[in-house]
Amino acid sequence: MCEDVKDILAKLITRSEREFVSFLKEQEIEETQVHQRISDTIALTELVKSRREAFELMSSKFFKEKDRLSKMAIKSLDVAISQGDDELANIILNFLNVVYKEKYPKISI
Secondary structure: HHHHHHHHHHHHHHHHHHHHHHHHHHHHHHHHHHHHHHHHHHHHHHHHHHHHHHHHHHHHHHHHEEEEEHHHHHHHHHHHHOOOOHHHHHHHHHHHHHHHHOOOOOOOO
């Protein structure tokens, strides 16, 4: 009977060891998956940040250029008006209407 108990205990210990090893493998797989998700999230966050920075840079450059172009057009319009050139003034106003989608009236000097 003592041998039967020893065999049963040996089988229980062996099975427990296998189950524990299996549990550890599953834990390692889950941990690896969590680390992968964290890495993916960090990578996506960095991608979004870099795209946002690029967009901000392009937007800033676009708006600076748009402002510069607008100032040049207004300056040209002032010159055309001061010289009484209503044809040139209307061309500039038409340009401003097309580029800036604003409604400037036609000028008759």
